[in-house]
Amino acid sequence: MTLHILGASPSDRTTFESCRDTLMDGDTLLLIEDGVYWALPQHRPELARLPARVKLLKADREARGVELEALAEVDDSGFVELCLENERSVSWF
Amino acid sequence: MSKSILIICRSAPYSSSSARDALDMALAGAVFEQPVSLLLLDDAVLQLLPGQRSSAIQAKNPNAMLGALPMYDIEHIYTSLGSLALHGLQADSLEPAPTVLDAEELRHFIARHEVVLTL
Amino acid sequence: MRFTLVVHSAPYQSASAGTALRFARAVLDAGHQIHRVFFYREGVHNASALASPPRDEQNLPQEWRALAKEHDLDLVVCIAAAVRRGILDKEEARRYEKKAGNLAKRFELSGLGQLIEASVVSDRVVTFGGGR
Numbered sequence: 001m002t003l004h005i006l007g008a009s010p011s012d013r014t015t016f017e018s019c020r021d022t023l024m025d026g027d028t029l030l031l032i033e034d035g036v037y038w039a040l041p042q043h044r045p046e047l048a049r050l051p052a053r054v055k056l057l058k059a060d061r062e063a064r065g066v067e068l069e070a071l072a073e074v075d076d077s078g079f080v081e082l083c084l085e086n087e088r089s090v091s092w093f
Numbered sequence: 094m095s096k097s098i099l100i101i102c103r104s105a106p107y108s109s110s111s112a113r114d115a116l117d118m119a120l121a122g123a124v125f126e127q128p129v130s131l132l133l134l135d136d137a138v139l140q141l142l143p144g145q146r147s148s149a150i151q152a153k154n155p156n157a158m159l160g161a162l163p164m165y166d167i168e169h170i171y172t173s174l175g176s177l178a179l180h181g182l183q184a185d186s187l188e189p190a191p192t193v194l195d196a197e198e199l200r201h202f203i204a205r206h207e208v209v210l211t212l
Numbered sequence: 213m214r215f216t217l218v219v220h221s222a223p224y225q226s227a228s229a230g231t232a233l234r235f236a237r238a239v240l241d242a243g244h245q246i247h248r249v250f251f252y253r254e255g256v257h258n259a260s261a262l263a264s265p266p267r268d269e270q271n272l273p274q275e276w277r278a279l280a281k282e283h284d285l286d287l288v289v290c291i292a293a294a295v296r297r298g299i300l301d302k303e304e305a306r307r308y309e310k311k312a313g314n315l316a317k318r319f320e321l322s323g324l325g326q327l328i329e330a331s332v333v334s335d336r337v338v339t340f341g342g343g344r
Contacts, residue, residue, distance in 0.1 A: 002203055007228060007342055014135050014179070018103065021175060021196065022203050033227045033342065059234070060227075076238035083336045084213055090101070090209045091339040093228065096332045104344050111344055114253055117292070121324035127332065208331045211339050212220060212253065 003086035007093040009034035019092040027052040036061040097128045099206035105136040112155040123165035138176040141187035216334040217249045222257035223272040226342030248286045248330040256294040261316040280318040291321040
């Protein structure tokens, strides 16, 4: 299993698509930095179609004023936990 | 001790130092006798366009170094069907010729490596 | 568990320079080890002793230094990336005939082999990049 860490905003479609195209069942996608804007209502349908579990990084989401609503988030220690739960991480930016 | 290392570069050759920095990482991995895969995604496939002449912009041409990777036991440069399609390129018109991963192969490619370094 | 962090971005260039520091603190707070933090590409600017942000702004070089002091961290800056961008220790400053070095304390210049070695011996490697 792989932890994918996406830091690019939804305006960077190519980065999102490259990340999306490498996701496998059981992988986790962690949205950090401008990646948390994927949680805006406009982009949620696309997130919902991903095969991976999606989590947001709390501090980055709160800083940017994005509502969590039905999504899951982790704090910085949860970020570390996700790294441990997965065998490797891949950063997309 | 040995670990399989995947280096994913996503940048075109001259817009930043990314292409050269990825190459340097790959060469360092090879020098330290680790199995290294280099995956050129998205704009990074443009590093393989033949006929690059970069002397007028005072930049080193990373394409020449890519061709030398087999000397360092890095036999394959990988790209994806999607990256070729993004720019309307054919693999057989590129130099050095890449090994092309289809969608299913790309999906499984990351899990074949223990460490993934992106830039 | 043993972590290695790779930092590609400079302070002010990308939020990821700050994300890396927060992540490092969280790793240590959870009782895990950091084998090495490797600064590459624009990330070398995290090691500038000359960075002088206003007092009410985060000072990343200073915070890395303090964290390294507290936890005896190995902060390695890629020498080839650093020297090109004007981050030099005393020895490199002499070699290139510059007036002074500006590598902050607790950081050291070394080669990409240090990243490869760290990747091999660490359980997890996490890259912090942005502004490709």
